[in-house]
């Protein structure tokens with residue numbers, strides 16, 4: 392099959408491309424960065440360099456494909472996150488329609504239908520004449536990387552946010568060796584390895600019988616946040632590591648002090664607050680998916696290797 396993947400060589404798309412190529416499929420990977428071209432070719436895929444915001448580029452890249460995998464990257468430089476999600480999803484919908492794609496797998500999240508505002512899944516479902524699988528994974532193991540500096544006591548969460556979390560740290564008077572957020576503590580969360588998501592997406596794209604519409608929850612291990620913190624902590628020699636839950640108000644205050652735009656901060660607080668409500672977990676249990684193979688202790692070894700290098 393000719394398959395187009397978005398998400399570059401990211402957490403899901405890289406193992407996904409590898410799996411599809413190993414099974415003999417022809418894969419095109421979209422990246423916004425021309426420097427990734429070489430690495431994409433090295434996997435055995437074709438690189439398509441351009442931005443998801445560019446609808447004509449998307450349409451051109453999708454044309455001739457039999458299936459596409461669509462994800463919406465986090466973009467924390469967008470002050471209006473809802474608009475950004477809507478516009479990116481809409482670009483996908485228009486490009487899929489114009490290219491006449493009949494098989495689409497969309498990356499969503501396990502709380503997509505629980506968050507106020509527009510659920511972008513509907514944009515695809517209502518407008519496309521294609522068979523659609525919506526993937527609803529839990530919380531990625533790779534999120535722990537964003538807390539690495541916080542665990543080290545540097546007082547900020549890196550990569551995505553690149554905003555100093557000095558506000559949150561100030562609330563905790565410089566206490567270090569913590570994970571924190573407005574979900575945490577004894578909240579039960581379904582954590583997931585992006586590798587398990589990649590396997591599930593590959594199954595949807597090439598193996599399983601095609602359905603008109605399917606919603607698939609994906610998880611690797613259900614744990615309380617403190618159990619997860621202990622697994623990560625043990626791998627880095629800090630078995631006492633805890634994951635402190637702060638209130639929505641404190642979280643918002645911390646993000647504001649860190650100068651995150653108001654609307655974005657509110658969206659982030661809401662997204663995490665839903666995790667604390669336990670409702671995504673109820674949905675997950677109701678759907679009862681088979682858990683993936685990669686456990687948090689496996690990921691913790693990778694995390695520790697990166698942690699010890701930094």
Ligand SMILES: NC(=O)c1ccc[n+]([C@@H]2O[C@H](COP(=O)([O-])OP(=O)(O)OC[C@H]3O[C@@H](n4cnc5c(N)ncnc54)[C@H](OP(=O)(O)O)[C@@H]3O)[C@@H](O)[C@H]2O)c1
Nearest residue numbers: 398399401402403422423424442443463464465500530531
């Ligand atoms: N974190 C969670 O717990 C969680 C839970 C549920 C769902 N999700 C979803 O999962 C997504 C992340 O998936 P992932 O971890 O596999 O991705 P990822 O590792 O964050 O990689 C995404 C890649 O997309 C590319 N990209 C960014 N902006 C682009 C643009 N404007 N045009 C084209 N390409 C662009 C970037 O690579 P280049 O620099 O090469 O372009 C980026 O590395 C989130 O955005 C969210 O929608 C996350």
